[in-house]
Amino acid sequence: xxxxxxxxxxxxxxxxxxxxxxxxxxxxxxxxxxxxxxxxxxxxxxxxxxxxxxxxxxxxxxxxxxxxxxxxxxxxxxxxxxxxxxxxxxxxxxxxxxxxxxxxxxxxxxxxxxxxxxxxxxxxxxxxxxxxxxxxxxxxxxxxxxxxxxxxxxxxxxxxxxxxxxxxxxxxxxxxxxxxxxxxxxxxxxxxxx
Numbered sequence: 001x002x003x004x005x006x007x008x009x010x011x012x013x014x015x016x017x018x019x020x021x022x023x024x025x026x027x028x029x030x031x032x033x034x035x036x037x038x039x040x041x042x043x044x045x046x047x048x049x050x051x052x053x054x055x056x057x058x059x060x061x062x063x064x065x066x067x068x069x070x071x072x073x074x075x076x077x078x079x080x081x082x083x084x085x086x087x088x089x090x091x092x093x094x095x096x097x098x099x100x101x102x103x104x105x106x107x108x109x110x111x112x113x114x115x116x117x118x119x120x121x122x123x124x125x126x127x128x129x130x131x132x133x134x135x136x137x138x139x140x141x142x143x144x145x146x147x148x149x150x151x152x153x154x155x156x157x158x159x160x161x162x163x164x165x166x167x168x169x170x171x172x173x174x175x176x177x178x179x180x181x182x183x184x185x186x187x188x189x190x191x192x193x194x
Contacts, residue, residue, distance in 0.1 A: 124166030
């Protein structure tokens with residue numbers, strides 16, 4: 001009788017483990033879908049806002065905050081933040097695309113155990129990198145228009161916000177993952193008798 005019970009227990013454990021495979025695959029598909037949706041949405045928002053801003057003359061103040069928080073000022077940036085690498089537009093565009101390609105390969109080939117927040121962060125970074133690369137190759141400069149009126153900070157755009165927030169989320173995800181705070185997709189099957 002005990003042998004029969006042990007055999008049934010082993011069989012149910014094996015079935016539970018097999019039932020977990022589709023659940024893990026389903027979670028992975030949803031994470032990748034999150035990455036794609038976030039990247040597409042953020043890229044669209046970036047390109048639309050840049051097109052609206054770029055319809056004006058460079059240097060033009062499109063909106064001045066009455067409380068001195070954020071202004072909208074059109075700037076054509078041929079370098080990186082704070083004027084670094086000025087004139088290196090094509091090289092910076094290539095670097096952006098290489099980084100975005102590495103992110104895409106990581107998401108679709110390697111990052112199977114990463115938590116949801118990592119996919120969200122990488123989607124934002126990917127969109128920001130592609131958005132600024134499009135500007136560099138299409139216009140020969142990056143369209144920046146958000147200016148912090150309350151402090152001396154480089155003028156930036158929606159793509160830059162995506163990269164900054166995305167990197168922060170990805171770093172947070174590393175701590176969440178190390179702390180075991182994943183979404184449960186890799187947990188042991190429930191009801192396996194342990």
